[in-house]
Amino acid sequence: MGVYVVDSNFFIQAHRINYPIDIAFSFWNKVKQLADEGKIISIDKVKKEIYDKNDTLEAWCIANLPDDFFKDTSQIIAEYEQISGWAITKNDFYLPNALSEFLDADEADAYIVAFVLADPINRVVVTQEISQANRKNKIKIPDVCNAFNLSYVNTIEMFRQLAETF
Numbered sequence: 001m002g003v004y005v006v007d008s009n010f011f012i013q014a015h016r017i018n019y020p021i022d023i024a025f026s027f028w029n030k031v032k033q034l035a036d037e038g039k040i041i042s043i044d045k046v047k048k049e050i051y052d053k054n055d056t057l058e059a060w061c062i063a064n065l066p067d068d069f070f071k072d073t074s075q076i077i078a079e080y081e082q083i084s085g086w087a088i089t090k091n092d093f094y095l096p097n098a099l100s101e102f103l104d105a106d107e108a109d110a111y112i113v114a115f116v117l118a119d120p121i122n123r124v125v126v127t128q129e130i131s132q133a134n135r136k137n138k139i140k141i142p143d144v145c146n147a148f149n150l151s152y153v154n155t156i157e158m159f160r161q162l163a164e165t166f
Helices: 008-018 025-036 044-050 056-064 077-089 096-103 109-117 141-147 155-161
Strands: 003-006 040-043 123-126
Touching (some): 008 025, 025 056, 040 109, 077 096, 077 109, 077 141, 109 123
C-alpha cells in the first residue's frame, strides 16, 4: 500500500461542512493518526492554501500534523511540466480562465497531480473533486488523473481502502 496525497479540499470541506473540528473529534483524531503513521501526506502548495486564513483549521494543522507532512514540490518540476504541457494542449477545449487558474504557480491542483505522477505506483490523490470531463471553465483533478492514468479517491474511499473507521 502506498501513501495518500491529500488535496486542500480534504481539509477544507471536512472542517467547513462534514466534520467541524469542534464537533467531529474522532475524524480529526484519525487524520492525526494517519498523518503520524505516514499513511497520508500532502504538499507545500496545499499548506499555503490552508495556512492563509488564520483560522481554526490552520491552528489544528500546526498543532497536529508532523513537521514533514507537507512535502516540497521543487523536486517534481519535470512532472509539473508534463501536467502543465497537457493542460496547454487542451487550450481549444478549456476556457482561458480555467487554464490560467490551473497553471497558477500558487494553486495546488497541478502540483498535487504532478507529485503523484512522480511516483504513481506508491501515491494516490485524495480529493473531493468529481470528474467533469465536459466542463470547460474548470480543470478538475480527477480529469487530469484520468489523462495520466493516476489513481485518485475521495476521503471516504480512502478510509475504506485503509480499512479505517472513526
